[in-house]
């Protein structure tokens with residue numbers, strides 16, 4: 001039996017396993033089995049902690065419920081930073097992902113701020129299947145058209161609509177996620193701009209579907225909205241699960257994300273009960 005943490009950021013939820021001893025085998029199939037909400041523990045992402053080399057406090061590997069690995073998970077980064085900080089009584093932690101090192105710091109009121117790194121704006125960085133302007137993609141489904149795209153270490157397309165509640169994202173999401181324009185698929189965000197400092201966002205996540213919140217998606221949405229001149233470089237992003245504060249820093253193009261963390265419960269599980 002091994003311990004696990006069940007955590008979430010605004011309802012985007014995670015099962016966290018500690019593999020810093022390097023003894024656990026958790027690949028795509030086992031991650032998918034653990035993430036299953038009926039036959040497993042259930043989560044939006046399975047998070048595996050690994051021992052870092054120098055320069056970071058922990059390595060965070062991210063698997064979606066379909067087993068695919070992701071390069072970024074903003075909500076999980078806050079949760080893991082808070083977990084590691086609590087182990088050592090610290091308030092600053094560097095979380096290493098396959099897309100880069102993410103410094104995180106504790107703020108008053110239980111909030112955490114993560115430097116999610118630079119927004120990647122080039123077509124090959126998203127990535128897209130061909131050279132094109134990432135500010136206006138030739139893509140549309142129903143009421144959704146003309147998105148912008150960028151990467152936060154994972155691919156995001158952002159659509160802009162006058163009324164978010166009129167968008168059937170559960171219907172349109174799957175075919176947009178897997179459009180040939182996205183060789184690594186994409187997270188699909190839909191934004192309704194309320195004011196230049198406040199947007200609503202819903203996300204169909206790559207490999208996960210609709211979630212209550214998407215941290216990297218909120219970063220991508222703010223960056224794409226600012227690029228379009230629809231917001232400033234700092235805004236409140238209201239997701240179904242709650243609000244994140246996002247800033248696209250002028251000095252270095254890094255995106256800062258501020259939000260809450262929560263542990264729902266901890267438990268023990270028999271990893272051998274899940275297919276390797």
Ligand SMILES: N[C@H](CCC[C@H](N)C(=O)O)C(=O)O
Pocket residue numbers: 012044045062064069070071072073074075076154155187205206207208211213214215216217
């Ligand atoms: N589904 C995403 C990973 C999780 C991102 C999200 N949960 C976040 O908080 O950023 C992807 O495949 O890129």
